[in-house]
Amino acid sequence: MLGDIKPKEATAVINSLLGGVVPKIGVQHIAVGRSAEVNAFLNALEDVKNGHSMVKFWIGDFGAGKSFMMHLLNTVAIKQKFVVANADFTPENRLYATDGKAVALYSAIIDNIAIQTKPEGGALPVLLEKWIEQTITRTAQEKGLSPDAIRETANLPLVRDAIMRTLNNLTEVGGFDFGQVMTRYYEGYITEDELLRKNALRWLKGEYRSKVEARQDLGVREIINDLNYYDMLKNFCKLFVSIGYSGFMINLDEAINLYKISTGAMREKNYEKILSIYNDCFQGKVTNLFVNFAGTREFLENERRGLFSYQALKSRLETNKFETAGVRDFAQPVLRLMPLSHTEIFVLLQHLKQIFDFNYKVSVDITDDDIQLFMEDMFNKPGAHEFLTPREVIRDFLNVLSVLRQNPSLDKRQLISDIEIKDERPAENSLQNIEEI
Template sequence: MALDVNGILNALRSGTPPKKHIVSILSGRTDEIKNFKAVLDTTSTGTGMVKFMVGDYGAGKSFLLETFKHIALNDDFVVSEMQLNSGFRFNKIEEFYYAIMHNLALKALPQVTASFDDLFNLWIENLKHVPDNTLKSKEILWVCDALARFNTNYSRAFLSYIRAKIKGDFETIRASSAWLSGEKHIPYAMKQKIDLIGSMDRQNAIDFLKAFVKLITLMDYKGLVILIDEADLILTERSDIRSTALSNLKYLVDLTTTGDLPNTLIVFSGANDLIDNPNFGVLSQPALFQRIQHHIWTISPLSREHLLELTEKTLEIFQKKYVLPSGITPEHVYTKINPSPQVQTREYVTALMTILDQETN
């Protein structure tokens, strides 16, 4: 795939990680990537895990999350990547499930937000290579039976989805897919038609998440990786919302450590306050902190060596589009920026791009 030079440079100008070709400017972070790969290996064996990645604002956490996404996709995991914001505040598990299902990424479709339909269609394409139609039918029924052990509504909706696909019943396809993806507002008549009972609530959401993870492992993916950025926004919420969100964190940690949510890795990323704020952070919840204290990755500023490496890689990409005067070397640019020992990656990158842009004028 051709390098998206404009996309990379525009992302760097704004201090954000590029969505494409992130490895082309990856510098340092060897230990963090090694740790993530080790956790991925453990997740692929059936373990569930929750990790917390914290560091100062601009330290490069979002960049690392994008790198983790790239690694997980290439290692045959399904990935869901999201940010906490005013519309998704982590105080409702059913909204968490909805966010997971509406921010999927697949190795076969790495540059777009995938959907349940995309996942299903890829599975069906693979089934087409099975020469025996009887075996195809048996696999579909076997999958439905396995899903029913988690939630009968999920299994019914999945079977309705398959039957609607065969018949070309687009209304039922949309309704079944919406239900499987966490939509709450399914018309009553349609729910009756596909034999669904109840509504999407906390328990249904957890059952659906367990069933979804089982489904993707049956489709030969290694598991599900959920990456959640800006998790420290929990601390800015009203006290009741914040308390519920922290309780949900504890609930997810317990689900993974007890084996009730296997093949699932959840990484929360945020400022240091997420953990060490004694009034609002994880530290304010002793039971939660006790559970996660050995699952925290602290991100430190890049060293001089790695900032020079980042500068060199950025120069190489920049010069694919722009002509720079002679004598513009990584050392020259680094000296001109003159960063402090504790400079954050975002601050350094935006200063770097400002200098390079000025040099072309």
């Protein structure tokens, strides 16, 4: 049943879930009850591969599996040769700002870029060097030079001109400075000047805060900031496609933090940015880009603070009137994540038991009957209906396995019955704790 799980994936799954977070790798081995959503997503990926762009909103209650879904989408998209990136909205990361919070989100996206050979993230240098090697090879062929000759210092200008010419044709807004920095990265790469390469990478990741410093280090006039970061993401998308990738997928989780922005004007500006991205993707202004947002029902539906408070978004994101619990429309922009059934949770816990045993090279004495007992005990406890989430069920189950692995003589039935249900939902008054600075 485990299939081809790798030891590294098993360790990531167990350690992450014990810590209450979604693993970055290996999520496909614990994907249960989401086959319809994944199939719809695969169809959408095909459209994006063919030059379209897409925006999806994954909506569910706290603990319903939104973050898990984002990581599962990453795994699926990487196998379809997409470049993917995950980032979370926080009080310090948002889509629109004037104080560096938008470029902070951009930096998080770029830091987390992942590809099949680097699924954990940090893949930007690999992609840049792959593109540079392709440009070097193409220039050598055009100029009739050998692979060794084109790398000589005397021929630096030939490749530099090719980089600028290619990126000028490829990019739109900000293309000149983007090209300048790419040539500097190329020079550092060829001459093994690590400082120059590091500075170029720093600019591309949006980490310069001063134009003066960037000009001194790289000779460029502009830096990536709150106003132009989205143009740079589109430039990267085109660059990745030119390398040979299917497209660029960006997953933005914890969208409730946009809902929590206390100043109405600033919240609206962030929703305007979502509308701009939505319109760009569905009107064909950008190609091969897939953006996913994950948030709660409040983030979407609240008429005072949520996306539905912004009329232009409400009209685009309202649910298909013909959809029911039994008849789903997975083609619409909003996909609501339904809670896992008890049967699906049972299968999930079976998978986790196998992964746990594989990871620790043991066989913990927990049978299918024990899993059934664990579930009955959990779901029948006081407060379970209100407070129990899949995240807590998973963590408690793994905690039971962990204790029994180290203390096999313990009474497992007593251990299960001692578990208490806690309310892990965010405090209702958390909105009052966030101030606009």
